[in-house]
Amino acid sequence: MLRIVKPKNARSKRALQAREAKEVEDPRVAIFVRGTHAGEKVTAVMKELMALKRPNAVSFSKKNLVRPFEDASSLEFWAKKNDAGMFVVGQTTKKRPDGLTFVRMFDYRVLDMCEVGVEGWKSMADFKTPKATPGHKPLLHFASELFDTHPRFIQLKSILMDFFNGEVIDAIHLAGLEHVISVSLGPTPASLNATTSTLQASSSTAAPAEDLASLPAVHIRSYTIRLLASGARVPRVELTPMGPSLDLRLRRHTTADPEMMKQALRRPKLRKQEVEKGLGKKRKNMEVDEMGDLRGRIHVGKQDLGKLQTRKMKGLKPGRDEEMADEDEEDGDAFGAEGDEEEDGGRRKKRRTA
Amino acid sequence: MDVSDILAAHEAKQKAVLVEKDIPLEVDSGFLTVTDLNTIDAESYEADLEEHLISTARDGVQTLIASLFSLPTTSSPDGPLAQLPPPTTQLPRAKPLPKPKPPTKWEQFAKAKGIQNKRRDKKVWDEEKQEWVNRWGWKGANKDKEVQWLTEVPANADVDYDPAKAARDERKARVVKNEKQHRANLARAEASSSSSDRKRDIDRTLAVTRTSTASLGKFDRKLEGEKPLKGVKRKFEPTEISASQEKSQNLAILSKLGKGPMTKKSEKSSQSSGGEVLNVRKAIRTVSKGKGSAALARGGSTKGKKGKR
Known part of the structure; x- marks a missing residue:
């Protein structure tokens, strides 16, 4: 357990503030951890993944006794210490050779995990092609219907999206799109075609072996993009392999605790600016209330009180007014004698006579 | 004037940038992500893996780029910036949503x-x-x-x-x-x-600990000024009530019977709506001798135990 630090100077205060939860989050920082024995292959793969993830990547160069599926306490400790939201743990054992475990954190606790085995890989250096600038945002491409139907692959897609591209941005420079990371699966086996609907998200290690073997392989490729003039507004795209390329197989996993997932999926209330954002022009007399509803103020002009409908009475009917008008003149003298009501006499007389 | 040539030329241009698939690709421009939900063609996959991967990726990226280039742009010193819409995919947050700060x-x-906030330089x-x-x-x-x-x-x-x-x-x-x-x-x-929740929690824990000894707290040493534990106050309906009231209470029980077992949610809503009726859940329990409304609805089987009441 880390002690609660109270900032003593402005610098540490700023550092602590940067760690606080934000409404729009920074991209997750990934820590690359080597297990007790990582092996050449996994170490190299982790290095390549780190090259793609940079600058939001931290490398642990020493070996660590860590088994994420059995005890996640050290991951939680490191997450807190480094303010990291993700882990990639590399571990090679006889039973599970060349394993990479992607661990996602929420509030410095483990949210979900997914283990993959590296079957084949090719380094970035093996492709003698131009590379993307480090730190540029990649495009992501997922190909297979299983990314929509199979719980394991839905989770994998979510984790990989979080790993490569988890940041919400509001604008992007189109010329800066340099590379794409493509994740495709092998052909869907017949067993999965029919049974995907009944297949449940089996938790962690309980998944039977033949089930895992039947899952198609995952191919991760990265390509640089060349935009060629096509004559239309949209350019034509050509891809050049950039590396690294990985062939993976799914292994163990844990699903997220539903309550924790619910917490993690909470969205901030719709921001005022977003709803107000019309098509680039400022809109007057409109505001957004706390519920996110747009409220407008309209100007209705000056009201003509002369036309106001007051209480309806027999005596005030317009039809009778004209009828009375001639009678008034006759009565006028008689009432005038009683009091001095010369000016407004007409109206009052009408009422009396009615 | 013959425009067929122009149209044909336009068509040819469009062909290079258009992607046609059985299932249209799902584009999430907010995360710069495209998902191709078409089934993987096993034949081309077996034939040449790399070629197959690059061609599907190209189709996907072409669609994504097309949707990105159609977004509204704003100018900036570095060049035009495409305004991205908010992402449609929901990714879990890394930290819980911050709570708004209470006002000072x-x-x-x-x-x-109604004092406006003025910023002091x-x-x-x-x-x-x-x-x-x-x-x-x-x-x-x-x-x-x-x-x-x-x-x-x-x-x-x-x-x-x-x-x-x-x-x-x-x-x-x-x-x-x-x-x-x-x-x-x-x-x-x-x-x-958090104070009110915390106080209630502490009080509850204290109450539990006080009755958690072997003697249920009877022989515990009392502190000076310690108040005796307050139990739950039980309330009973009067034994004699007017006929109309009794009728309405019984009808309320009947109306609940057909509905099957109660969930937490429905229980809460029924309490909030018709709180004054009576404790229906308890009534059902008493009448069905703890077997629930389903057993009562089946009926008949409880006959043998009637004498025990």
């Missing part, structure tokens, strides 16, 4: 009075020096009275009256006051966030 006492007051213009100086802090303007070489002294001042010291004391007192208010605001924020 001043903010509450300002809101009640850190620098103020010094007429004498003809430059901007800090409002407070190093060479701050609030220390002017303390450092000026000549100060007016009121006529009724003490003999040992030190105007510089008086000004400094006053300033220090303001700082102390502000700190006190700041602390009070923090304390209020703390209290408003």
